[in-house]
Amino acid sequence: MPTDGRERQVPRATAAPAPRWWSHPDGPCGQSFRLPPARPAASAAGQSPARPVRIPRRGYRAPRSAVRQSVRIAVGAVAAVLCAGLLGGCIGALVQGTRQGGRITLQAASEAPVPRSPGTTAGIVRAVLPGVVYLSVNASGTTTTGTGIVLDGAGHILTNNHVVAPLGRAGRTTVTFSTGQRHPAELVGRDVGSDLAVLQVKGVAGLHPLALGSAARIEVGDPVVAIGAPFGLQGTVTSGIVSARDRPLTSGGTNSGAGLAYLDALQTDAPINPGNSGGPLLDAAGTVVGVNTAIRSADSDSSDPFGVTDQSGSIGLGFAIPVDQAMRVAEQLINTGHAGRTVLGATVDLTYQSGAAVTAVASRSGGDSALHPGDVVIALDGAPVTSGDDLAALVRGRSPGATVVLTVLRGGQTRELPMPLHSTERDDGANNL
Template identity: 50%
Template sequence: MADSQQSEPAPSWWSHPDRPAGAPPAAAYDPWAAGPLHTVDGGRPAAGPVRGLVLRQAVALGLGTALLAGGIGGYVGVLAERRAGTRLELPQAAAEAKDRAPDSVAGIAATALPGVVTLHVRGSGGGGTGTGFVLDAEGHILTNNHVVAGAKDITVTFSTGDSVTAELIGRDIGYDLAVVKVDGVRGLRPLTLGNSENVKVGDPVVAIGAPFDLSNTVTAGIISATGRPITAGGDKGDGSDISYVDALQTDAPINPGNSGGPLLDAKAHVIGINSAIRGADAGGDGGDGAKQSGSIGLGFAIPVNQGKRVAEELIRTGRATHPVIGVTLDMEYSGDGARVATRGEGGKPAVTPDGPGERAGLKGGDVITKVDGTRVHGGDELIIKIRAHRPGDPLKLTVLRDGRERTLDMVLGSANGS
């Protein structure tokens, strides 16, 4: 099932500031408000004619002063109004170069985004969104199987916004990987594949995808664990759709829609394919088994070394091979380790005749406790550890038989995946 689609309205947060009030108008000058006028000649009033002359001169002087004061007040008012209408300039940092260090989150994103695509899938059960990334100049794109499972139409959208249709080349349920292909697209930007064996806990990582159809979304975090055995799927109930992953764990936020997108190291090399998340119980106590769909900082990615091998086989043949040990496991066994069944399906032997297990000396009832020195705690975990290898790889199994521990040397066989 492809990931669901959801969108949210953008917030509106901009508002204009109020214009500041203008300066108050200047008070008018009243020449008569200061009391009677007098000449200055020792404090004595002048005779009649002179007094009239002085009064007329005083009136003229008062009117001139009033006009001057009014003019100054009006000019000051105009200046205040102009100042209030002038655009306000706040301090601001100068423009800087837009380039970022190549190993910064921004630098990694700038390098990788042109090679990351958003997949819109339609099928009989509806539609959904996922992510993928370009593998080569021929147009092959790697994504998750659960993104394209049941797809009738696949549309690939690049970071530029350009969209083209794609065809399914091959997919594998057990590894949860698939390859699609676009034709006639120029200027493809394949991402560089890293080496997942070089990954260490604490390494910084960047995830790119389309969570809830928000394409070109970049998040960052660290590798929080490696070799984390997880199983995903199982919706059919018969186990035929379960994927087994010896995963890289990251706290970089991953949400529905990120599936199939790249997990990148500080060199912008792909080290994993984002595939699954651990959801929190919706009620907080796990009472009803419902899970929250958002990230809680527990994301899981398929190691790129495994993804590279499977992608190469899907491109060549449309199918991927699985490494096998040639035994039937007792999946109901509740003890520590993975127990070899005493009888296979349909009455067949639990240990395939002349298969890898028989040649290595495995027998029905043996309990496999370690693979290459790493402890396993159940049948699922054994399958995960086995599938982390290639067909033909040698490995050592630690086996408990009749209360005694022994080590068996094995060369893995091969089986076609689904």
Template identity: 50%
Template sequence: MDDGKPTGPNEHDQSVGSAAEPPPPVDRPPGRPQPRHEPDPYSTPPYGGPGPWAPAPPVQRPVPTPAGGTPVPGPAPEFGAPQPPPSQWMNYDPWAARQVPPAPVGRRRRRGGVVAAVLLALVTGVVGGGVGAYIERNDGIAPNVKLPQAAGEAPGRAPDSVAGIAASALPSVVTLHVKGSSEQGTGTGFVLDREGHILTNNHVVAPADGSGEISVTFSGGEVAKAVVVGKDSGYDLAVVKVTGVSGLKPLPLGNSDNVQVGDPVVAIGAPFDLSNTVTSGIISAKGRPITAGGEKGDGSDVSYVDALQTDAPINPGNSGGPLVDSHARVIGINSAIRAADSGTSPTGAQSGSIGLGFAIPINQGKRVAEELINTGKATHPVIGVTLDMQFTGDGARVGDKAKDGGPAVAGDGPGAEAGILAGDIITAVDGARVHSGEELIVKIRAHRPGDRLELTVNRSGREVAVVLTLGSASGT
């Protein structure tokens, strides 16, 4: 049976000393050169002869060629040179001098990768379009948005800050709702003592007119009825009282004589019935003479105030509320504003703040409040003369006669005792200039009955200084 192996003697069985038959020639493919043997100097004379240790001819390795091509023989690579992959050696037939090209790989994988990429792009587009449509339907707000925010902090503030002042003063401030037979209004007040006395403006309680109702709402929302203890139109101040209310917190009183222009202040009230409203500003001026009221035409309800001016916003409804300093102490009672179209008027008038607010100094308010609580009436300091309110010159001129036709200088009044005469023009009070009769009344009302004043008088072109002690008259 021919198994493809050479037949005959065993080509590997050669006896020593016997002349072995040379192996039969091997058929080689046409064109393949016969391998050549280089002479070995150690196997030729004089070093030796032919033997089994002659170096083998160089092994011919196939050079990879494109599929279907004929490999080009070449020398074996040097030691350490990269070897062809095992697959090439397995496919190499040294007798046929051919190499089976490896099957192409990766084509199916690349086709599958492209399909996956296309599917991923489609899914991404569908998801992105859905998210965009959702955001558009929800006014541009993406779902589950988390925005940065400051952490919580303690609610306390420095006592002299606006927030600290407001926190201290608000429990003592109340809102008044007044209803009368023909009108009603809203104002502000603040607690004077634990007995329930509350200080406010006269024009706030005026609509009640003795038969109306006054309702007091505290900062915490508790409501109580109030009654008028006393009021005075000349000072534009009134005191009302509530009963059956526990836990009242009086607001401490400051000293308006210590106030300086530029000092920070806080106004608290219920402008346009917005209770517990806090505004802030500074003292813009001191001793600002203002008059307010006078609707009756007889001058009996005109308020004369030597006021503190502030730029803290004050509006209708702030009337009667406290103007407090940096220690949350009352230094004034908010009473009037300067409106762009209505002049100086009580804040009950329907006009807005333009940064010109006026408050009754608390020193004056304290004295009047004490008198109203103790007697139900307030006293007015007077000099015992009748002024010519039609005088247009500089200063306050003493009239020629009183309204009832009597003498302009009362015979038993302080003015007569000091030597003031009819026709004298008073130009200063304690060195402070006065320019009109209203200013003189304001300066006088800023003092108490019994105070001594020095007046500068222009009498027939000559200045005369007179000293008098203020008298007392009952207010209305």
């Protein structure tokens, strides 16, 4: 205590500046650091009091000038890298362009061809396309198109009658092969009732006949492929399944110049359109099981609902002549120029709509086991018969000499009658079976 009674004033100690080696995020208040001892205050005489030291707080930020300088450095580095890359690309493009006369050509990446097994659709198509031809027919100033199947090395081609004679008379036919080469064809023979015809190209080497199978082995649900030239688009491939067998139908209509045909057809949902006619329907082995012939029209008022004169597109109801029947007719056309009929030996009423009503039968022995006038046929080998047209189509689709089983109504009772089929060269009308 001072002797003069005045209270002695002791200068307050001030904190020392923070050491430069601090790096702890908590600053000088952290537990790992201690403040150094305070320095004595300067004397009041001749010295100014020491300025207080500011201790950094949490979240301390560097001065803006330092931040801006760091950002400028980073941006400059990125810009330098980008400029270097662009410069290198430009130099490379310039060198390459100079090598190619000042132009740059982009090269597609080379890829090895993907192998296709023979059982795939692509494998089947690759194998059979050389045996499918495309037909252009000029008849009475009108040009129509269709498709054909190469049968042998002699140049015989199978197609539809309505393709080669769309107006009832055969026109001039030009064949286009898968190579794009064209050649005129001559008519060997045609058959209105089966809607089949055979052409021939002469002097053509290197033909690729298609392998012929059998529709008898086809089951509903089996996959099939159709090839043709719908609306002139050659080489069009479609696929689907067999939707039904023994589908009796009449093709041609009353207004068709090609005539009325009776078909025991394979039904398929493989899209078939105008121009597919005469082309092959192929099974999974790539063999021909049918000749694409007709489609069901969506126009309920059409006089030709099964596609000979109709020009609408596919609605998933396509029909093909079984190859067994097609080859039997083709052989006759090649050998004799015309084809016979498979007949049952009965006359039916075509206006009756609850089956095929028999009005007369050929004189044969057999008693009750034979067909009688008044019998109504309702099925043939299990295939339903709803009219005389149905029975005509099913009978003509069978081979002469075969025996079929008719299901008939006689006197209110159902009977099963085995009936042999025969061949005739006469065409006595659709009602004479």
